[in-house]
Amino acid sequence: MAAPGNAYAGSCCGGGGGPALILPKLQSRMWDASAELEIYDGYWGRGGKWLPDPKGSHLSQSRLNAGYARRLADNWQTSVILPLIYNDNQYQSQSSATHGLGDITAGIMYEAFDTAMCVWSVETWRDLAPAPYFGLTLTIPTGVSPFDDAQRSWDVTGRGFYRLDAVAVVEKTVWPWTLTLSYSYGVHMERPVNREYGDWVEPYHKKLGDRRLYSITGAYTRFMSTDDSLTFALGYSDLWEGAAMAGAYPDPGSGFRKSALSANISFSNVDKSFIARIGWNRAMKGNGWGENFPVTDILSLGVSYAY
Numbered sequence: 001m002a003a004p005g006n007a008y009a010g011s012c013c014g015g016g017g018g019p020a021l022i023l024p025k026l027q028s029r030m031w032d033a034s035a036e037l038e039i040y041d042g043y044w045g046r047g048g049k050w051l052p053d054p055k056g057s058h059l060s061q062s063r064l065n066a067g068y069a070r071r072l073a074d075n076w077q078t079s080v081i082l083p084l085i086y087n088d089n090q091y092q093s094q095s096s097a098t099h100g101l102g103d104i105t106a107g108i109m110y111e112a113f114d115t116a117m118c119v120w121s122v123e124t125w126r127d128l129a130p131a132p133y134f135g136l137t138l139t140i141p142t143g144v145s146p147f148d149d150a151q152r153s154w155d156v157t158g159r160g161f162y163r164l165d166a167v168a169v170v171e172k173t174v175w176p177w178t179l180t181l182s183y184s185y186g187v188h189m190e191r192p193v194n195r196e197y198g199d200w201v202e203p204y205h206k207k208l209g210d211r212r213l214y215s216i217t218g219a220y221t222r223f224m225s226t227d228d229s230l231t232f233a234l235g236y237s238d239l240w241e242g243a244a245m246a247g248a249y250p251d252p253g254s255g256f257r258k259s260a261l262s263a264n265i266s267f268s269n270v271d272k273s274f275i276a277r278i279g280w281n282r283a284m285k286g287n288g289w290g291e292n293f294p295v296t297d298i299l300s301l302g303v304s305y306a307y
Contacts, residue, residue: 209242
């Protein structure tokens with residue numbers, strides 16, 4: 001299963017994004033909904049070489065994500081994202097269609113600034129100060145994982161492990177330009193295992209490797225005559241996860257890396273309370289862009305309403 005898509009929403013100035021659902025600075029609540037289609041196109045092997053799927057294979061996953069964010073205090077906010085997943089796959093002579101709840105993500109973020117940090121021009125060094133966010137997200141294994149009753153790797157809707165991520169997002173807007181840097185580091189919790197892809201196995205304890213994700217996004221905002229705006233963004237992300245531990249021994253088939261490019265267009269109304277967006281996340285088929293991981297294209301549509 002590929003890494004789940006992220007829910008993006010308004011930043012302190014209403015047009016940025018990050019690895020979590022983030023409220024605009026002047027809003028107290030936000031609802032977010034998105035739909036994603038992830039299409040698989042081969043995979044990277046252990047040496048980073050891209051390899052095609054067997055002839056006649058077609059693998060895809062669709063996701064519907066519902067998110068809610070709420071301000072707890074002036075500089076504190078919390079959020080939850082609930083995904084519904086549908087797998088539709090043909091792999092050589094095998095076919096399957098599964099659906100269900102994915103892994104829920106809950107988070108809390110601290111805004112290390114008191115007012116919106118976006119400016120129209122840089123006149124002093126103070127105008128260069130960015131908007132930093134720091135927080136924690138918890139992934140809850142509510143989906144069907146390889147350690148439940150999933151029969152194949154492409155039938156899963158979750159990873160099967162709790163994971164705690166430390167998150168940092170730094171954003172700076174000098175209209176009409178925005179630069180966003182984000183970084184997260186996640187640690188999986190160990191769990192007992194006695195089942196793998198539907199087969200009962202000798203009980204043991206398993207722990208997935210630590211996970212690191214960083215991204216950089218640049219955006220340009222075009223203001224319309226109505227003061228509504230269109231924002232065009234390009235980004236690069238790199239996801240890495242270390243080898244899992246099966247008892248006291250490393251799992252030689254685990255661990256991965258994935259690099260991807262992204263392009264997004266979003267529409268915002270005057271007060272940034274409503275945002276609609278469309279996006280494309282592209283993992284390159286070339287060698288060296290990843291390792292031990294599927295290559296996918298992700299198409300997404302989303303809307304958010306803050307108040």
